[in-house]
């Protein structure tokens with residue numbers, strides 16, 4: 001994407017963002033309201049940019065053919081994902097597969113595979129309304145991966161997962177990132193450190209930092225240990241540097 005701009009009335013959510021993403025797990029970090037969701041929504045083709053250019057799978061997103069092709073090839077877990085509580089897990093994931101125009105003959109096996117990947121095989125025929133919040137979140141991840149997407153967009157996927165599930169989920173992320181482009185927004189710096197191949201820090205609609213989790217951690221290596229781990233301190237240092245830069249140096 002180049003010059004990507006998203007405005008909501010008078011708020012500028014993204015302000016001329018240039019980024020490209022290849023295979024791997026890309027973490028999007030940033031404070032509340034930084035613009036992470038706006039970025040993911042554009043890539044998921046559910047929001048139209050106000051300005052700039054976005055290419056997905058080699059085509060410009062404004063072309064109807066690219067748009068339709070992209071929708072089949074991507075997986076998306078929104079922050080608040082809508083589902084039908086009366087559907088079973090199997091029915092819901094199969095419904096999403098149908099929306100993505102997956103071939104009917106391969107759908108049942110793909111649904112079972114996706115549900116097994118998130119550790120819900122034993123609840124596949126349970127109605128979603130009977131599941132816990134963390135399990136519903138995992139159904140959200142299953143529906144996002146059912147079509148083995150080449151681009152997987154996850155907005156706060158670890159919210160509501162317990163620590164054990166988070167650890168399992170990170171290993172699923174690493175596995176998915178071996179073959180696909182995975183973009184994951186999170187507030188949890190530890191998710192980034194554990195699962196991401198690179199990290200992009202968004203602040204006030206701009207890219208404040210991009211690098212590996214290791215290089216982000218290096219920024220926080222010299223800090224006070226009572227101020228969190230090195231990645232958290234690196235995050236704070238990168239944000240601070242960006243804010244200083246925005247205000248013309250030294251006055252922030």
Ligand SMILES: Nc1ncnc2c1ncn2[C@@H]1O[C@H](COP(=O)(O)OP(=O)(O)OP(=O)(O)O)[C@@H](O)[C@H]1O
Nearest residue numbers: 008011012013030031032033034035036037038039
């Ligand atoms: N539909 C909307 N209408 C008006 N303003 C919006 C809308 N969606 C987002 N915004 C504003 O755009 C900015 C960026 O929001 P966005 O949701 O992209 O941030 P975020 O980084 O995902 O935040 P969070 O971590 O809180 O989810 C914020 O100032 C937000 O208030």
